[in-house]
Amino acid sequence: MNKIEIRNLSFHYSASEPILSDxxxxxxxxxxxxIGQNGAGKTTFVKxxxxxxxxxxxxxxxxxxxxxxxxxxxxxxxxxxxFQNPNDQIxxxxxLDEVMFGPxxxxxxxxxxxxxxxxxxxTVGLAGKVDDNPYDLSLSERKLISIASIVAMNTDIIIFxxxxxxxxxxxxxRIKSIIRALVGQGKLVLTIIHDMDFVAETFERTLxxxxxxxxxxxxxREVYGQAEVLCQSHLEPPHVxxxxxxxxxxxxxxxxxEFVAAKRRGEGEDRGAG
Amino acid sequence: MKKIxxxxxxxxxxxxxxxxLKGISFEIEQGEFVGIIGQNLSGKSTLCQxxxxxxxxxxxxxxxGSVLVDGLNVERSEICxxxxxxxxxFQNPFTQVxxxxMTVFEELAFGLENLGVxxxxxxxxxxSAMALLxxxxxxxxxxxxxxxxxxxxxxxxxxxxxxxEIIVLDEPTSQLDPQGSEExxxxxxxxxxxxxxxxxxxxxxxxxxxxxxxxxxxHQGAIVDFDTPERIFSRDDLADYGIEAPVFARVCRxxxxxxxxxxxxxxxxxxxxxxxxxxxx
Amino acid sequence: MKALSLYQDKGTFIxxxxxxxxxLYILAAILIPAVLHGFTVGLVLMALSLFLLVVAKVIxxxxxxxxxxxxxxxxxxxxxxxxxxxxxxxxxxxxxLRFYQEGLxxxxxxxxxxxxxxxxxxxxxxxxxxxxxxxxxxxLGLSPHLGYVLSSxxxxxxxxxxxxxxxxxxxxxxxxxxxxxxxxxxxAFLPLIGPVVMNSLVNTRERSLALEVRAFSSRAKKTFLxxxxxxxxxxxxxxxxxxxxxxxxxxxxLQ
Numbered sequence: 001m002n003k004i005e006i007r008n009l010s011f012h013y014s015a016s017e018p019i020l021s022d023x024x025x026x027x028x029x030x031x032x033x034x035i036g037q038n039g040a041g042k043t044t045f046v047k048x049x050x051x052x053x054x055x056x057x058x059x060x061x062x063x064x065x066x067x068x069x070x071x072x073x074x075x076x077x078x079x080x081x082x083f084q085n086p087n088d089q090i091x092x093x094x095x096l097d098e099v100m101f102g103p104x105x106x107x108x109x110x111x112x113x114x115x116x117x118x119x120x121x122x123t124v125g126l127a128g129k130v131d132d133n134p135y136d137l138s139l140s141e142r143k144l145i146s147i148a149s150i151v152a153m154n155t156d157i158i159i160f161x162x163x164x165x166x167x168x169x170x171x172x173x174r175i176k177s178i179i180r181a182l183v184g185q186g187k188l189v190l191t192i193i194h195d196m197d198f199v200a201e202t203f204e205r206t207l208x209x210x211x212x213x214x215x216x217x218x219x220x221r222e223v224y225g226q227a228e229v230l231c232q233s234h235l236e237p238p239h240v241x242x243x244x245x246x247x248x249x250x251x252x253x254x255x256x257x258e259f260v261a262a263k264r265r266g267e268g269e270d271r272g273a274g
Numbered sequence: 275m276k277k278i279x280x281x282x283x284x285x286x287x288x289x290x291x292x293x294x295l296k297g298i299s300f301e302i303e304q305g306e307f308v309g310i311i312g313q314n315l316s317g318k319s320t321l322c323q324x325x326x327x328x329x330x331x332x333x334x335x336x337x338x339g340s341v342l343v344d345g346l347n348v349e350r351s352e353i354c355x356x357x358x359x360x361x362x363x364f365q366n367p368f369t370q371v372x373x374x375x376m377t378v379f380e381e382l383a384f385g386l387e388n389l390g391v392x393x394x395x396x397x398x399x400x401x402s403a404m405a406l407l408x409x410x411x412x413x414x415x416x417x418x419x420x421x422x423x424x425x426x427x428x429x430x431x432x433x434x435x436x437x438x439e440i441i442v443l444d445e446p447t448s449q450l451d452p453q454g455s456e457e458x459x460x461x462x463x464x465x466x467x468x469x470x471x472x473x474x475x476x477x478x479x480x481x482x483x484x485x486x487x488x489x490x491x492x493h494q495g496a497i498v499d500f501d502t503p504e505r506i507f508s509r510d511d512l513a514d515y516g517i518e519a520p521v522f523a524r525v526c527r528x529x530x531x532x533x534x535x536x537x538x539x540x541x542x543x544x545x546x547x548x549x550x551x552x553x554x555x
Numbered sequence: 556m557k558a559l560s561l562y563q564d565k566g567t568f569i570x571x572x573x574x575x576x577x578x579l580y581i582l583a584a585i586l587i588p589a590v591l592h593g594f595t596v597g598l599v600l601m602a603l604s605l606f607l608l609v610v611a612k613v614i615x616x617x618x619x620x621x622x623x624x625x626x627x628x629x630x631x632x633x634x635x636x637x638x639x640x641x642x643x644x645x646x647x648x649x650x651x652l653r654f655y656q657e658g659l660x661x662x663x664x665x666x667x668x669x670x671x672x673x674x675x676x677x678x679x680x681x682x683x684x685x686x687x688x689x690x691x692x693x694x695l696g697l698s699p700h701l702g703y704v705l706s707s708x709x710x711x712x713x714x715x716x717x718x719x720x721x722x723x724x725x726x727x728x729x730x731x732x733x734x735x736x737x738x739x740x741x742x743a744f745l746p747l748i749g750p751v752v753m754n755s756l757v758n759t760r761e762r763s764l765a766l767e768v769r770a771f772s773s774r775a776k777k778t779f780l781x782x783x784x785x786x787x788x789x790x791x792x793x794x795x796x797x798x799x800x801x802x803x804x805x806x807x808x809l810q
Binding site: 328352373379387 | 684764768771
Binding site: 037038039138139140165166167168169170171194196197234235236238239240242243246247256257259260263264268 | 313314315421422445448449451452453454456477480516518520521522524525529543546547550551553
């Protein structure tokens with residue numbers, strides 16, 4: 001069953017400036033990245049998924065629920081959104097209380113909420129900081145707390161807004177493994193993101209948004225093979241993909257390992273001795 | 275000519291126990307492009323602010339060692355003096371907008387007004403800064419109406435208008451989309467070509483490898499290494515410091531290819547292409 | 556995003572007059588009718604202000620302001636007409652209520668004075684860019700740091716509203732209810748306070764650093780990008796206004 005169905009979705013604040021135009025999409029359980037320039041409508045799209053905005057025309061169905069009819073709080077049981085800036089969200093003085101806030105709101109009992117929170121904190125690697133004050137922790141740790149707060153809500157769908165901004169290499173690896181764990185649990189993970197390399201390594205499906213429309217939709221590998229279309233949206237394929245295409249490797253390459261393997265198989269231009 | 279000389283720089287933020295910088299020493303030549311890398315909390319931002327005098331003058335805290343910027347001793351100079359030698363650009367384009375000016379042109383004048391620059395000198399300085407950063411066409415726009423990349427270029431221009439010869443950028447493209455990032459990197463490259471000494475902290479490792487003359491690797495407040503990008507990114511122990519080498523270097527490491535002349539891994543797309551294409555199992 | 560200001564850019568002659576003169580005009584509009592009794596002076600000044608507002612093409616914006624104060628002024632007129640302590644002569648009766656001449660005259664005087672000030676202040680507020688006004692004050696001696704705080708607040712507060720929206724969205728999307736009984740809505744406030752304060756502190760800290768980099772703490776004498784407002788009008792007007800005020804006081808004293 002499609003977890004999210006979008007039918008002819010359009011949105012604008014004033015008719016002369018459309019933000020999203022006639023979008024129809026289905027999301028199953030494949031992890032999906034949404035890429036595109038700022039202003040292409042990605043953030044608006046995600047707000048429409050969460051019911052924070054209602055469609056001007058068309059329908060958004062989350063696990064069968066129409067966002068026009070359901071409240072934001074009801075939809076929050078099905079889809080969680082990790083906001084970009086953890087400071088926009090954190091307000092409790094104990095990490096555990098902060099992570100329990102979401103679960104309690106959507107109807108978990110205090111015991112259930114506490115259990116969910118502890119599991120979530122373990123998933124993000126902060127099990128040792130349960131009683132700390134979030135304001136005493138670093139920005140990266142607060143980011144992980146904001147992720148845990150949503151994971152603890154045990155929703156079927158989790159959406160990330162720019163999870164890798166200001167993260168160093170270790171931070172990105174941690175977020176990658178969190179996403180993989182969530183995908184392994186059968187959840188639909190969506191993200192808005194600018195980091196093309198991260199998408200190549202982590203997400204099965206990629207959507208390219210441009211000027212309120214979906215320009216490309218498909219397996220990440222296919223989408224990344226379309227260099228000219230990406231270029232129109234001021235996007236570049238990941239560095240390894242660029243090198244692979246320059247060297248003439250057969251398929252679109254997404255990771256360093258793939259490149260090495262392909263080259264060892266003898267693919268690509270060969271100007272060496274032979 | 276040594277533009278920046280740092281000796282034994284130590285610093286501890288107020289109300290903390292640990293040193294953020296544990297005795298750093300290095301020198302930077304005029305016109306060099308230096309990239310600074312290191313995992314989060316390794317002291318990169320603290321170092322940037324120490325080059326400008328925000329450390330120690332803004333934060334106070336415990337300070338040791340010395341930083342000489344274009345002959346000025348940072349500890350004994352005021353920030354406004356140093357602002358004419360060094361400019362600093364931060365991550366967040368939005369919080370670098372003063373908020374008190376209604377047009378980009380006036381925004382660039384803000385620093386000049388504070389310094390007491392004569393009015394007839396302001397206009398030429400502002401116009402040349404805008405031209406350098408490619409934002410002349412936004413001259414009459416409200417600063418808050420710009421995109422992230424444009425706002426960041428305006429922040430760089432406002433600092434350039436004060437005519438420092440050194441510019442320090444602390445993760446300038448961290449919060450920008452790919453197009454905005456590209457605009458900013460091009461602008462920085464142009465500044466470097468014009469002879470400016472550039473010091474840039476970045477996580478976008480391929481960009482650091484491409485633009486830097488030398489790269490400084492920081493870890494837990496100390497310098498691990500300060501050398502050319504080829505040497506730094508060919509190290510085998512980068513993972514210990516939370517760093518990943520640029521993709522091109524990793525590809526070549528995976529294939530066992532090194533640049534025959536230097537024994538090091540290639541850093542850029544073009545260099546990697548040259549090496550890979552000639553490779554044969 | 557628009558700054559918090561009522562400024563209308565119409566490019567008329569009035570717009571080009573220096574803030575100093577407009578501030579003195581407001582002072583004159585308050586002082587002269589107060590010093591010289593009688594309606595006439597107040598009405599003349601009000602007519603003058605309205606005329607200037609028409610010349611400045613901003614008269615339309617004044618109507619809502621005047622309209623709003625009318626409601627308050629009508630209530631003043633009614634109350635004074637009925638209950639003013641000095642009431643002796645009935646002017647007219649409405650229903651069972653008797654309106655006295657003294658009270659009505661007294662309240663008419665208040666109305667004229669209030670409308671006068673309103674119109675004079677409107678000239679300043681509707682035809683001067685806030686940053687220019689504050690720059691004039693700084694030239695007259697206001698601390699530049701305070702001037703910065705005043706002018707930046709006008710632009711930064713509207714920006715903060717978008718942060719508030721994001722924070723509210725973030726908490727709603729964690730299931731926090733915002734609609735319902737008063738108690739529910741009050742409880743909904745609590746998860747907003749922490750992030751709003753935190754964000755403001757973080758932004759203020761970052762902005763302070765950026766200002767320092769632009770030599771904000773410099774003790775050098777500040778210069779201004781914009782030349783000081785020149786021209787005959789800006790030299791002569793303040794003098795004319797000051798003389799008018801002095802003349803009014805002198806006249807009063809001689810009475």
